């Protein structure tokens with residue numbers, strides 16, 4: 001029996017490493033070339049296993065349908081195919097309805113297009129303060145009038161059963177308010193990064209989710225990206241021994257002096273916008289929470305950066321002894337992550353772009369399928385709701401970042417190292 005793996009981009013990959021295999025049995029023989037059906041994927045990876053007489057539509061159902069104890073490492077492909085043929089296909093589900101709140105850049109250019117590719121969730125509604133946008137989105141995406149809200153009518157969404165999930169894509173200062181109001185309306189919520197302006201706000205959002213009994217996730221899309229998942233695995237399994245140093249930088253040159261990202265009251269600044277990617281990278285690469293923070297900030301455009309940081313450098317110390325030297329900027333383009341471990345190194349460049357994540361290690365390139373990160377993220381969240389399973393990136397993940405961001409600001413203010421109590 002031969003097994004072929006076809007990924008979402010339609011390219012079959014021979015002899016590649018698949019991160020969900022938990023580091024084992026990751027060599028899959030490919031014997032044929034075949035395009036997947038349109039829109040036929042779900043979960044974090046659009047992977048089809050094609051076998052004679054049986055096929056499975058997703059890695060999620062693939063993983064779930066393998067009988068307990070039947071590890072990939074332990075099974076020949078013949079046995080695996082028989083096992084797969086003997087289990088039932090997951091019945092198709094009615095996609096959940098999602099409403100995007102705030103139709104700016106990220107909603108327009110990334111989320112709405114991604115929602116054309118999702119299987120478990122569909123673009124059902126919008127919340128906007130601009131009537132012209134409402135009309136354009138209604139036309140473009142066939143959104144019924146009854147599912148279009150303004151910020152004034154937002155709370156009426158509680159009475160709309162077509163909306164299951166609210167995705168908050170607003171300026172950072174509005175995340176807490178709209179997330180809490182969405183939970184009060186009885187909806188599940190995804191909130192964009194950074195989660196909020198303070199640990200206190202994050203805690204109140206998590207409390208609102210618990211009170212509502214609804215699912216909550218933060219829009220950290222990198223957790224769904226295969227090469228990034230491999231970085232997490234290499235660190236977790238200490239493939240190159242203990243991690244000693246993480247360096248990462250995330251930035252772009254911001255030219256809009258009147259944008260909310262330049263205003264403190266809106267939660268602007270490089271640290272809040274791009275800095276959380278560098279911070280996330282250090283946390284997911286090490287799998288640890290920092291216990292000490294130092295930080296410095298600089299600007300070459302003082303007239304523009306009166307209220308918020310243009311370039312921030314920050315250093316983290318982890319319980320294992322690993323250290324991270326991280327940076328973020330609204331003044332320069334950069335995007336890289338490098339991990340130095342006791343017995344080797346690995347890096348991604350870029351590490352947080354929407355696609356084209358490129359990796360290599362001391363042993364050679366890290367090549368993984370390119371996926372639509374946002375589609376994977378939203379599909380998996382919807383699947384979590386359908387199955388009532390834990391989400392991959394819960395509110396606590398955003399809170400843990402904000403705890404460090406608060407320490408970064410404190411260190412900048414005082415010029416001193418800030419120690420943080422260990423957390424699990």
Ligand code: NAD
Nearest residue numbers: 102103104105106107169170171172192193194219221260
């Ligand atoms: P944007 O400025 O392009 O869009 C913000 C939207 O909010 C606009 O439609 C604006 O009209 C609306 N809005 C409502 N009330 C507003 C008010 N009082 N002031 C200003 N705008 C108001 O911003 P964006 O780049 O789309 O970012 C939105 C959120 O998405 C941010 O939290 C950002 O961090 C996040 N984001 C995430 C990613 C990612 O890759 N995960 C990428 C980009 C942005």
